[in-house]
Amino acid sequence: MSTALPGGAGHAPLRESASNGLKIVIVGGFGVGKTTMVQSVSEIRPLSTEETMTQAGIGIDDASFVRHKTTTTVAFDFGRISLDEQMVLYLFGAPGQERFWFLWDRLFSGTLGAVVLVDTNRLSDSWYALDRLEHHGTPFIVARNNFTEPQHTLEEVREALDLPPEVPMIECDARKRDSSKAVLVALARYLYSLSTNGSAGETTA
Amino acid sequence: MIRGPLDKEGPDRLYTVTGGRSRADESRFDMVTLIVSESDPTPGMQSEHVKILRMCRRPLSVVEISSYLELPVSVVKILLCDLLDTGRITARHPHAARPGGRLPGPETLKKVLVALQNL
Ligand SMILES: Nc1nc2c(ncn2[C@@H]2O[C@H](COP(=O)(O)OP(=O)(O)O)[C@@H](O)[C@H]2O)c(=O)[nH]1
Ligand SMILES: [Mg+2]
Numbered sequence: 001m002s003t004a005l006p007g008g009a010g011h012a013p014l015r016e017s018a019s020n021g022l023k024i025v026i027v028g029g030f031g032v033g034k035t036t037m038v039q040s041v042s043e044i045r046p047l048s049t050e051e052t053m054t055q056a057g058i059g060i061d062d063a064s065f066v067r068h069k070t071t072t073t074v075a076f077d078f079g080r081i082s083l084d085e086q087m088v089l090y091l092f093g094a095p096g097q098e099r100f101w102f103l104w105d106r107l108f109s110g111t112l113g114a115v116v117l118v119d120t121n122r123l124s125d126s127w128y129a130l131d132r133l134e135h136h137g138t139p140f141i142v143a144r145n146n147f148t149e150p151q152h153t154l155e156e157v158r159e160a161l162d163l164p165p166e167v168p169m170i171e172c173d174a175r176k177r178d179s180s181k182a183v184l185v186a187l188a189r190y191l192y193s194l195s196t197n198g199s200a201g202e203t204t205a
Numbered sequence: 206m207i208r209g210p211l212d213k214e215g216p217d218r219l220y221t222v223t224g225g226r227s228r229a230d231e232s233r234f235d236m237v238t239l240i241v242s243e244s245d246p247t248p249g250m251q252s253e254h255v256k257i258l259r260m261c262r263r264p265l266s267v268v269e270i271s272s273y274l275e276l277p278v279s280v281v282k283i284l285l286c287d288l289l290d291t292g293r294i295t296a297r298h299p300h301a302a303r304p305g306g307r308l309p310g311p312e313t314l315k316k317v318l319v320a321l322q323n324l
Contacts (some may be wrong), residue, residue: 011265011269013262013263013264014264016263018264018297021235021239021266022237041324047272048272049271049272050277051278053279073277078272080266080269081321081324083317083321088266090236090268106231106279109235110299112317113308139308185321188314188318189318191314191317192311192314194308195308195314
């Protein structure tokens with residue numbers, strides 16, 4: 001994956017009527033399949049960019065780009081799906097590392113929800129992300145990327161992660177478009193059920 | 206992930222591009238605010254502004270502009286403030302970003318669900 005070429009080529013514009021950008025974040029440890037998932041469902045080639053913050057800016061947010069100040073950079077990639085004439089869903093693949101969460105409010109306020117992508121062999125990679133999402137009040141589902149034949153049932157994973165029963169879990173193969181799509185549908189169904197105050201999983205829409 | 210030229214140029218390029226301005230105005234844009242050009246570039250305009258105006262002849266999100274320009278999101282927001290203040294762009298803000306981080310209403314979420322199912 002690479003950043004876009006400068007110049008006109010490759011800038012995939014939206015339709016004229018596009019007016020409402022929406023965000024979903026895919027969070028998970030290094031190598032768990034975030035970029036792969038973004039790539040498999042995005043209508044554009046995944047792009048990457050970064051956000052910087054000055055060390056002094058962490059938490060106080062009033063720093064300016066003055067010379068010689070140390071900056072911290074967080075890189076992330078993203079793709080997009082045009083949902084209808086107006087709505088465009090942006091999918092962000094975000095590293096779960098600690099410094100990333102300092103930027104959560106700046107980058108991801110207003111996020112509809114999150115997919116926590118886990119690899120059963122490295123479950124502990126996701127504990128911190130789960131804790132932070134709960135802290136920020138962001139609704140999430142957990143998707144297990146099945147790199148190899150799974151050794152555990154989803155219920156065992158739920159127990160290991162200490163997930164409440166209402167949090168949906170799903171298995172996926174991030175390389176496959178239909179599978180990644182099913183993950184997004186599961187998240188959207190959960191968000192819809194939360195918005196109608198129904199219990200998760202009971203919506204048939 | 207391959208990094209852009211930022212890593213090589215560091216804060217100096219950011220300083221030049223933004224004129225060392227404060228980040229205070231950043232909150233005027235979300236990462237998924239869609240930007241549309243309202244005029245063509247004029248001679249003498251800062252090159253980043255020229256690029257943005259060309260790029261946004263059709264709507265494009267702040268985060269996509271950031272990726273294409275290889276500049277951090279917050280630097281792009283500062284550049285966009287200038288263009289917005291002079292009426293050279295318009296901004297279509299996300300409807301879903303509500304204060305307090307609450308979810309959008311069921312109508313919107315239903316539309317999202319159905320659209321994803323029909324992909
Ligand atoms: N076998 C297998 N490999 C995968 C799967 N998902 C991702 N990969 C591979 O795992 C590596 C890391 O994936 P990547 O999407 O870059 O992870 P990220 O760090 O979370 O963005 C890549 O080489 C992918 O091709 C999967 O479901 N099965
Ligand atoms: Mg990645």
